[in-house]
Amino acid sequence: MKKSTHLEIEEKIKHILVSKFEIKPTxxxxxxxxxxxxxxxxxxxxIEVLALVTxxxxxxxxxxxxxDLTLDLVKNIGTLAEYVLQKTRD
Amino acid sequence: xxxxxxxxxxVAKQNASRTAIVNVERAVSYAVLEKRITSLxxxxxxxxxxxxxxxxILLPNGLDFVRSYFAIVNLGAIVVPLNxxxxxxxxxxxxxxxGVSLLITxxxxxxxxxxxxxxxxxxxxxFVVEDWVEDLEEEVGLLGDFKIEVYPDSPVxxxxxxxxxxxxKRIARTHANLLFELDSFIQTLSITNEDRFLGVAPFSHVNGxxxxxxxxxRAGATLYPLPKFERRxxxxxxxxxxxxxxIAVPFMFSxxxxxxxxxxxDFSSLHLCVSASAPMPKKLNQEFYNNFGIYVRQLYGSTxxxxxxxxxxxxxxxxxxxxxxxxxxxxxxxFTEEGKVANVGEIGEFAVKSPAAxxxxxxxxxxxxEVFRNGYFLTGDxxxxxxxxxxxxxxRKKFFINKGGYKINPHEIEELLESHPKVHEVVVIGVPTSYxxxxxxxxxxxxxxxxxxxxIEYCRGKIADFKIPSVLEFKDSLPKSPTGKIRRKxxxxx
Numbered sequence: 001m002k003k004s005t006h007l008e009i010e011e012k013i014k015h016i017l018v019s020k021f022e023i024k025p026t027x028x029x030x031x032x033x034x035x036x037x038x039x040x041x042x043x044x045x046x047i048e049v050l051a052l053v054t055x056x057x058x059x060x061x062x063x064x065x066x067x068d069l070t071l072d073l074v075k076n077i078g079t080l081a082e083y084v085l086q087k088t089r090d
Numbered sequence: 091x092x093x094x095x096x097x098x099x100x101v102a103k104q105n106a107s108r109t110a111i112v113n114v115e116r117a118v119s120y121a122v123l124e125k126r127i128t129s130l131x132x133x134x135x136x137x138x139x140x141x142x143x144x145x146x147i148l149l150p151n152g153l154d155f156v157r158s159y160f161a162i163v164n165l166g167a168i169v170v171p172l173n174x175x176x177x178x179x180x181x182x183x184x185x186x187x188x189g190v191s192l193l194i195t196x197x198x199x200x201x202x203x204x205x206x207x208x209x210x211x212x213x214x215x216x217f218v219v220e221d222w223v224e225d226l227e228e229e230v231g232l233l234g235d236f237k238i239e240v241y242p243d244s245p246v247x248x249x250x251x252x253x254x255x256x257x258x259k260r261i262a263r264t265h266a267n268l269l270f271e272l273d274s275f276i277q278t279l280s281i282t283n284e285d286r287f288l289g290v291a292p293f294s295h296v297n298g299x300x301x302x303x304x305x306x307x308r309a310g311a312t313l314y315p316l317p318k319f320e321r322r323x324x325x326x327x328x329x330x331x332x333x334x335x336x337i338a339v340p341f342m343f344s345x346x347x348x349x350x351x352x353x354x355x356d357f358s359s360l361h362l363c364v365s366a367s368a369p370m371p372k373k374l375n376q377e378f379y380n381n382f383g384i385y386v387r388q389l390y391g392s393t394x395x396x397x398x399x400x401x402x403x404x405x406x407x408x409x410x411x412x413x414x415x416x417x418x419x420x421x422x423x424x425f426t427e428e429g430k431v432a433n434v435g436e437i438g439e440f441a442v443k444s445p446a447a448x449x450x451x452x453x454x455x456x457x458x459x460e461v462f463r464n465g466y467f468l469t470g471d472x473x474x475x476x477x478x479x480x481x482x483x484x485x486r487k488k489f490f491i492n493k494g495g496y497k498i499n500p501h502e503i504e505e506l507l508e509s510h511p512k513v514h515e516v517v518v519i520g521v522p523t524s525y526x527x528x529x530x531x532x533x534x535x536x537x538x539x540x541x542x543x544x545x546i547e548y549c550r551g552k553i554a555d556f557k558i559p560s561v562l563e564f565k566d567s568l569p570k571s572p573t574g575k576i577r578r579k580x581x582x583x584x
Binding site: 020 | 349493555
């Protein structure tokens, strides 16, 4: 599998947010890597974050351990993308 | 056995050396659990808890929850289980509404609990489990001389349900109600003391409380509580502890089915997977089966009645969408809008008659006239019965939102949003997701210019985060009937 760049991973995560969570398609322009996923910002709650993480695992064929699933990991798209990048490089 | 304390004493005697709970890898036998419950009861008595008083529990699943529950019940006091996602507003509401005099919690929630208690109208003590230095022998000795009479028709706990009419109503189920449900549940599902339950569905909610925690104890089985749902921890626990019974909610089964595992976990020890609290989509059930080799059986129940039915059919794959047939001692009828018994296959409202059900809501005679008729409780759920008596849920008259197994009352969120100065009118509805859940959507008619951020920020800290609308739509007006009633259904299907 071709290794994705950080930017490509972020775009794929945004695509998941739009297709699975009905986040507005305009997020591609409106939000940055640092826009919070939880609460203010994209507005996912703790239950939806779990669904997002599961979808990301499937999309990138990686495993996100329970110990890795911290608030820091799901802070924003940037932190998630960085984690995915590391995992896909391993 | 006519009361829960009698039940526990009997079960503990019959299974003294058997493991009751495995908590953080530590096994606690029924004999030791009984002693620890008595010890805590003595402590609570010493703190002033008496018969009829309300004691709230704000704890995750675990040994402390179990012993707190039974300690309170042994004193003839009333349990008020609280969701550990609740925020200040919600906690205050339940403490006030139930007249709670003592809140049992852990250090994780101590700060929040202190804040809530400090604004309460009436005094409420706080008991933080980690701060108690227990002297087992002394505490047990203190209570030894007291005999607290507990009656079958006394309330055991307070729960809240919005039923089919919107506003939350306090429900008190008695020892007789709960014991009937437990006995019927155990017998219908053939549960024995050889079983091992995974307790991951929250004990603060009726599904986890009755069908995992209490069912395990009633059967003399072993309970493996988990404080929160983490997919891999759950999968590892099922495999490691050879869990035989896993009762949860569709969201949890969905997440497990969709998780990428390096090595597929071995779920061969499971002989029963049961899903409750929300409909389980057929596709997700099939996905779970494809991954783990066992189908999930749907269970139907309500806060007012307890467990109503469960699908135990051997040819389960042909009836995945069904909620099965009533458990022992429970009757279900299907009534049309005209109040007649529906024909086979005809859709109507499910009505339930059960010794596990409440007789009515406290102090709400008018509501009771609407929803309790001729011994039946009108559930507000729509469904049909096929020629074999198998029940199928097709919808609901009430508009609850199912989120991660939690039932969200849209009226609660609407009331909160209506109090925002920029909101003129609002309707909150559930929007189905692709992963078998619902999102909370608020459709708002603003008074003046208003942003999504303002609305979400207004909700934060007042209600649990899973209740905060994740989809917001602003409109100039809401669709209404000629009598001015908001046409909620139109918004749901737009």
